[in-house]
Amino acid sequence: MPINKLSSIFESFFKKGILSEPNNTQVSGLTVDVHAHILPQIDDGPEDTEQSIGILKEMYAMGYRKVIATPHVMTGYYDNSSEDILQSLQVLRSVLKRRQIEIELEAAAEYYLEDELFRLIERKEVLTFGGSKKYLLFEASFVTKASYILEASLRIKQAGYTPVLAHPERYVNINDMEIISRLASSGVLFQLNIGSLVGYYSKHAQALAELLIKNKLVAFLGSDCHNLAQLESIKQAFSLKTFRDAMQLDILNNSLIEKKTSVFA
Ligand SMILES: [Fe+2]
Numbered sequence: 001m002p003i004n005k006l007s008s009i010f011e012s013f014f015k016k017g018i019l020s021e022p023n024n025t026q027v028s029g030l031t032v033d034v035h036a037h038i039l040p041q042i043d044d045g046p047e048d049t050e051q052s053i054g055i056l057k058e059m060y061a062m063g064y065r066k067v068i069a070t071p072h073v074m075t076g077y078y079d080n081s082s083e084d085i086l087q088s089l090q091v092l093r094s095v096l097k098r099r100q101i102e103i104e105l106e107a108a109a110e111y112y113l114e115d116e117l118f119r120l121i122e123r124k125e126v127l128t129f130g131g132s133k134k135y136l137l138f139e140a141s142f143v144t145k146a147s148y149i150l151e152a153s154l155r156i157k158q159a160g161y162t163p164v165l166a167h168p169e170r171y172v173n174i175n176d177m178e179i180i181s182r183l184a185s186s187g188v189l190f191q192l193n194i195g196s197l198v199g200y201y202s203k204h205a206q207a208l209a210e211l212l213i214k215n216k217l218v219a220f221l222g223s224d225c226h227n228l229a230q231l232e233s234i235k236q237a238f239s240l241k242t243f244r245d246a247m248q249l250d251i252l253n254n255s256l257i258e259k260k261t262s263v264f265a
Contacts, residue, residue, distance in 0.1 A: 027063035028238040032253040034068050034129060035110065035137060035166060035191055035222025039088040042080055043072040045226045049095055055228050056096065056103050062235065066104035066257055068129050070137055073120075074112035082127050085109060104257075110166055113140035113152050121159045128161060130256055135220075136161040137191065142171055146179045153188035164220060167193040169208035170201055180217065189219035189252075195233040197242050213246045220252055 036059075037045030038052055046052040059067060069092075071085055072078040089107040096105060108129040111117045117138065120126045128134040136156055140149055149165065156163040165183070168174050168190045174183070184190070195201065196209035212218050223234050237243045 028243070029063065029247060030221060030251075030253055031064060032066045032068070032256045033059065033064050033223050033225070034135075034164075034220045034253055034256065035070050035193070035224050036067050037071060037110075037224070037226045038067055038069045038105075039071050039085065039092060039107070042084065042088050043078045045071065049092065051227070052092055053095060053099065053101070055225060055231065056105070057101060058228060058231050059223070059225070060101065060103045062231065062238075064103065066106070068256070069105060069107040070110040071107075072112065073109045073117075075114060075116045078112075080109065082109070082125050085127060108135070108137060111136065111138040113138050113144065113149070117152075118155065121156065121161070126161070130162070130252075134161045135164045135189070137164045137166055139166040140171065144171060144173065146171070146173045146183065149174070149188070150183055150186050153183065153186045157187045163188045164191050165189070166191050166222070167196065167201075167205070167224060169193070169196050169205040169212060172204070174208065175204075177211070177215065180212065180215070184217050190217055191220040191222050192218045192246065193224045194221050194237045194243065195224065195230065197237040197240050197246075198233050200230075200233040210242055213242055213249070216249050218246055218249055218251065221246060 037043055038055055040046045040049050040052045046055065056067065069089060071080050073080050085107050089105065093105050096103065106129065108127045111126065126136060128136050153163040153165070165188050169192060174180060190212060192209055192212060193201070196205040199206040223231070225231060225234070
């Protein structure tokens with residue numbers, strides 16, 4: 001298709017409000033998000049499809065071209081089965097297609113560290129991303145002992161998955177380089193929340209995030225987005241030196257654009 005025809009198609013999308021005009025000051029070079037609460041009515045993310053679409057349109061404007069939805073899975077709070085998640089994914093995908101919003105959407109989950117996670121692993125019922133890499137995103141209580149996270153990471157790895165710890169900077173007991181190094185050498189990958197760089201969560205999280213970047217220990221960057229307002233802190237972070245430093249590391253996000261996710265493995 002000739003370029004001028006293609007650009008006029010995009011112009012008509014912008015005029016119709018299907019896509020937002022990209023604002024170059026807010027585009028980061030990050031094209032894939034690996035941690036987003038974007039599926040509606042499944043966790044503490046969007047309350048309906050319109051909210052989901054609003055967030056995704058804004059993420060598109062920020063330069064994202066693929067979002068991996070990672071709803072919470074936590075017994076008693078977010079009892080989401082893999083089938084529930086994949087069904088919700090299909091519904092939202094069909095809305096995106098109908099409205100001609102060309103952002104790729106896939107799904108995994110953010111598993112809470114609890115016994116049920118290991119039962120799901122045993123039954124091969126976990127959702128991962130990164131195709132054969134089988135990245136398994138998990139979180140723990142913010143006051144969990146680092147030794148419990150370490151032990152869990154080893155178990156996840158032994159089961160054939162690549163453990164990815166969500167927002168390591170937010171745990172109160174992950175607080176010095178000795179602990180961080182022990183975790184890193186166990187094979188767990190760290191997924192930093194972009195909002196931590198502007199102090200969105202706490203001063204502790206901001207300081208730890210900076211320490212992780214300085215020591216080149218960040219594998220993934222995530223929005224951990226739950227709502228449209230949260231994207232403001234991500235946009236602010238895009239202009240920080242610490243964010244640019246993080247982007248200079250071997251961040252794996254953009255390598256996932258062609259990879260398959262949503263696998264039962
Ligand atoms: Fe999250």
